[in-house]
Amino acid sequence: MKIERLSQDKIRIFLTYDDLLERGIQKDDMWREIPKVHELFSEMMDQAYTELGFDASGGPLAVEVFALPAQGMVVIVTRGKVAAGSEDHILEEDDDSEEDIYEMEVTMEQSDVVMYAFRDFEDVIDVCKKLKSASLTEDGRLYSYNGKYILALEPANMETSRHNAVIAVLAEFGEATSVTYAMLEEYGKVIVASGAIQEICTHFSG
Structure with missing residues (x-):
């Protein structure tokens, strides 16, 4: 998993298909609301905070997922206002000490290139x-x-x-x-x- 900052409020995460398989996630699972995907997203946000100081909590996120046929997936996360009329997904992470709630607008795009x-x-x-x-x-x-x-x-x-x-x-x-x-x-x-x-x-x- 590679994470890079694109701007103050935007990061790009590159997941190989091996990254997904290690976590028991199939490519098509990224399109579904399942606990494993929630866990993966929480892991990505933890790593983004550790490596880049990118704090995803406390506000809406726009999440774009691009599936690439040979390489893996690119996830672009933008902090800020979720577009009006968009479909929001709430992700909750169960934790004894605290509960993180991510409010997200998720868009998916698949490329055959x-x-x-x-x-x-x-x-x-x-x-x-x-x-x-x-x-x-x-x-x-x-x-x-x-x-x-x-x-x-x-x-x-x-x-x-x-x-x-x-x-x-x-x-x-x-x-x-x-x-x-x-x-x-x-x-x-x-x-x-x-x-x-x-x-x-x-x-x-x-």
């Missing part, structure tokens, strides 16, 4: 060559974001075995990123808008 980050352009070239030579895919979009290169692939039309092979190659050269596709679209710089793997292999074939 697989995204991996690469520190060096050489790694991007290597991963593209390997994906193309293994006839896995020639598609993809390449972005520059926050000092890294991010390759985004939409595996919607791929069969599961090929999809898993693509992720294995991406993981060999890069790392799963906690950036959501919406953030990438808004703040990232597009380097290759489509057919990125083919493009890069064509220009860097040596």
